[in-house]
Amino acid sequence: MSMMAADWLGSVVTINCGLTLGVYQGEVSSVDGASQTISLRQPYHNGVRCPVPEVTFSAMDIKELKFLDIQNTATKPRSGQGITTKPSLVSAGRNGQSNRTTHSHATTNMFHSSTAPISIPLRGSSNSTGVMIPSQKRNCVRNGGAGGSVRSKDDECFGDRTNKDLDTDFDFEGNLALFDKAAIFSQIDGSSGHKALHHSAPAEQKPQSYRHDENILEGKPVKYKQITVPQHGGKYYCTDSGLVVPTIPYKLHKRLLEAAERCGLSPERRLEMIGVCSSQMALSLLGGPNRLSPKNSHQRPTVVLLCGPHTQGAQGISCGRHLANHEVEVILFLPSFFKMEDSVTSEARLYSRTSGLQVANVRELPVSPVDLVINCLNSHENPLLREQSWYQSAADWANRNRAPVLSIDPPISEQPQTVESKWILSLGLPLPLAENESRLYLCDIGIPKLVYSEVGISYYSPFGCKFVIPLHPV
Template structure:
């Protein structure tokens, strides 16, 4: 009868789509041909619903895992109670589960062990120690021993967790009972009393009491002393001041003090060649960032290599631009260097040109050879701090006009101080060491570290503490 199924632990195979369900039979409906499982498991995982009902049309196979009936009487198939059987749709039966056939009824066998397929392997894993809290008090964990390729196959739980799993307790952890052991009021009372003795800020703010400060994830809460934002002082008064992103004040210096600083650095071994190399590295790093950085310069983007034009003059600033162009060319950037022909040039320019010629970059001496279409970036190194008469030269005016008409953004390296006319309007300007008081048409000011030690700053009367942090190029904001 249908009541003989109640309480049995069964495994129902519903095909590859629905999977395998296991649980205790709670009801069997003979009329609608359905069976319900209480506390079901789906593919070895406990279901979130307390009961699941299956139709005979969805059932491919049913296996009895355990019979919890005290009676060992098995209902007959060909008797008056044969109408109480459940017919799985398209399912098959194992030995002892009824007559074979697609429409043969399935009855309760008189066995207490799970049925196995050919080869002795159970089709689905049964309740293991990981789900021991859902087993009944009298339910035993079935053992599964089978053969695979002629050899013995161990239980999956034994392979993963070893032999010590039998010692695990079957009882669930009592969270409510354990939480009841925690005396919340007594603990907070003890915290309050200790804070009053130490005159500390209360951790739980109440009306009338001081609440602790809130910190961001990137703020240091263990400050031993207040932060000093003016860590650089210069001997002049009334100079232009800037600030970094972190709030540090960076004052500007005059060109005369800037020359004294470079002369002191050179006397200690920081030669012009070393300064040119540092300036070239920092300027090229900033230019690569402006060109798009890793989003633009990738091996998959070789057909769209950025193009940079450098406008250089016959002075130290021009040598700095040539050094920057060499590093850009080494990073797969199309570099076009403009430098007019001169009978006599600085030794630094000659050595930098020799190195630039090894990179494959293009060198032009006439403005007519510059690109007619807009380039990605123009780097301006035409101006000199000491020789202002170059602005009257035809080559200078022609190069400045080309830069203003090219419609490309301009980066100016070591621009002249304010008061001197800027023939090329720049979007960014890069100062060296400490900024000079440049005019507003120099664009946004950046500062690069050229490696001058702190004691060299002190020799010229500058109290200096590095504002660069972990970077070599930082932006400056007007104060």
């Protein structure tokens, strides 16, 4: 070993090996000029004490070498000086990898944090307790004074006690299993958890907890059976909010409409209300704003209306007029009859002013499936219409078309549905319809509350903020 290499022994140096290997600090224990290696004893790697007593580096792995302190103060070289015979030890090659660094023992847990200050104890110096050096700065603390406190703080952060668990991975799953989330939340929601959080409040004064969508103002208990009828239809339904809606027989339903007409709710006004609500439901079934928008005019939905010469048919024609006004392609099937109700004639006249089509023969209806079929073929007053040929041909076309069917105000019948409906829309209060797989909806037709009381019905509106609501069997 040359004389200059011997001067390095005992010096404290910082060796930067790049991002892959990181930064090492320690006391020079040996320098081999022939093999171009340098060894450090008691090394620190990225601010953490290495678990091995000595580390050896090859010149090819060293990016930068800095002297923090030299044992022989008479010949103290500057950073990057003192190596004249082998300059490759100071300026290492760029292609060096981790396999070029020889460790005396296998090292683990490589931390790539080079910003923490490092305190390295120096041997052979009586007035220095340690060296505080950030990896990005060259300032050295060599004197006494505050060195003792700095040494104690550094020992707490980077002492040997932190090295014993470096080879053990933290067991996240095992630690998480120790936390019983359900038990903790039940304790918080229960009286025991409340007492633990509020020692001064007695258990009987524990405030009620509310969800984010609940009203925090205290009110009267909700009465879910708020609609009572003098003649029950035999079935009960409930709304999404839990309100019970009973069915009524058709005779009571007819008396209710007659009472509403005497109070000023004429059939024309009732038809308009039904047309608006049923068309709004149909627009939602067709896709709403996702399907009906100015940017999507090339995919306009097609709806076929099957209507008879009666009040239910007039209701369907009113629905079709509103659908046509909302840029829906509507095709109205209304056969030519010798006698039709005045409401059907007036609604058909209004419909003829829209862009909708009207056909009188089933053969003129589309062969390919349409988006929606609205069934208004049946009549409450004349159930014999289902035996006529035009009715049967229209029902057969609807069942063959494979399009979903919405039936508006179908009558009570013990026979199975002629047209298989996916949705049924009842008016005011539901009728006791036959058991089927159809989804029942209820439409608000604008009957005042006092009109219900005139026919003996104690009424509370189940509609809330809507005009069409779903009903679920109880």
